[in-house]
Amino acid sequence: MSLMKSLLTGACLSALPLAALADPALIFDLGGKFDKSFNEAAYVGAERWKAETGGSYKELEMQSEAQREQALRRLAETGANPIVMTGFAFGEVLGQIAGDYPDTKFVIIDMVVEKPNVQSIVFSEPQGSYLAGVMAAMASKSGTVGFIGGMDVPLIHKFECGYSQGVKATKPDAKVLINYTGTTPAAWNDPVKGGELLKAQVAQGADVVYAAAGGTGIGVLQAAADANILSIGVDSNQNHLHPGKVLTSMVKGVDNSVYDAFKAGADVEPGIKVMDLASGGVSVAMDDNNKPLVTPEMQAAVDAASKGIIDGTIKVHDYMTDNTCPVQ
Known part of the structure; x- marks a missing residue:
């Protein structure tokens, strides 16, 4: 009996390190790990955790829509925990x-x-995007932004x-041109199409264009630089891609979320975690690459709008609450 107890104790002890050492995992969406945008921000967070802890993590890059279920199940069955x-x-x-793997987070x-x-x-993307709109309206000479x-x-x-709300609040008579790249996941990774849409907006007078398009946005920023107009990046800080040509980037703390x-x-x-302006979840990037473009008046306007959004005196409408936009 004592021998059996000893064996069981040994088995339990040997199992403990396995549980303690379960690797986390990160699955990247279509567009690739190095999209210089959303996926790459997640990668940066994972790598920061790895560098600080010496730990390791599993990763998987999606190649097609059909892989989603297979990818999640495969990682759960290898014991990865949590899976991001x-x-x-x-x-x-x-x-x-999720219910098939109750012990996996x-x-x-x-x-x-x-x-x-x-x-x-x-994330409270409307809040960060409002600030980008304030900057776009102030930087625009034509009164048309995209x-x-x-x-x-x-x-x-x-x-x-x-x-659009940020633009209109700053310059009520400004015109906002709007285009989408497509209606399938391929729209996230089509920089050529992004560049074509940018050129079409320039032809209509746009001189500042905000791209919220994942890897496609890289083509938008490049075409904007080529056309000598200003662009606004998204998700990651993209100011460095074209120094002096990217007005700012609406940064989402995706890296911090993965790291945490x-x-x-x-x-x-478990539960819902909201990353807003007050918590640093969204922001507009200011650094040496865009410093020459940001006037003291623009910085003051961003600071005032930020304060108003945080204290509630400026209400930024969230499109997903009712699928409408009050300024359009």
Whole structure:
């Protein structure tokens, strides 16, 4: 009996390190790990965690829509915990399979999935985009600015609507041109199409254009630099891609979200986590690359708008609450 007890104790002890050493995992959405935007921000957060802790993590890059369920199940079955995924498009599949792996914690960025083992991280993109709109309106000489979105989905309308509100609040008679790259996930990774849309907006008078289009936005920023107009980047700080040509970038703290999830490990808390302006979840990037473009008046306007949004005196409408935008 004592021998059996000893064997069981040994088995339990040997199992403990395996549980403690479960690697986290990160699944990148379509567009690739190095899209210089959303996916890459997630990668930066994972790498920061790795550098600070000496830990390791599993990663998987999506190649097609059909892989979503297979990817999630494969990682869950290897014991990865937590499993972090970038992008709203994982929402449906995660909702279907989360219950099959009750001991695994899942973290989804940009979508709410109400399951007891899922943390849903959502950002207040309209707030950050409003600030980008303030800057665009002040920088524009023509009174016409543009917005180029990736996939035509409600999430990206949040960016578009917040931006339009910031533009109109600053310059009520300004014109905002709006285009989307497409209606399928391919819209996130089509820089050529992004460049074509930018040229079409320039032809209509736009001299500042905000791109919220993942990898497609890289083509927008390049075409804007070539056309000698200003662009606004998204998700990651893209000011350095064309110094002096990118007015700012609307940065989402995707890197911090991944880092925090990896740091929490299996103890990550389920529920909805809102990353807003007050918490530093969204911001407009200011650095040496765009410093010559940001006038003291522009900085003061951004500071005033930020204060107003945080204290509630400026209400920025969230498109996804009712699928409408009050300024359009």
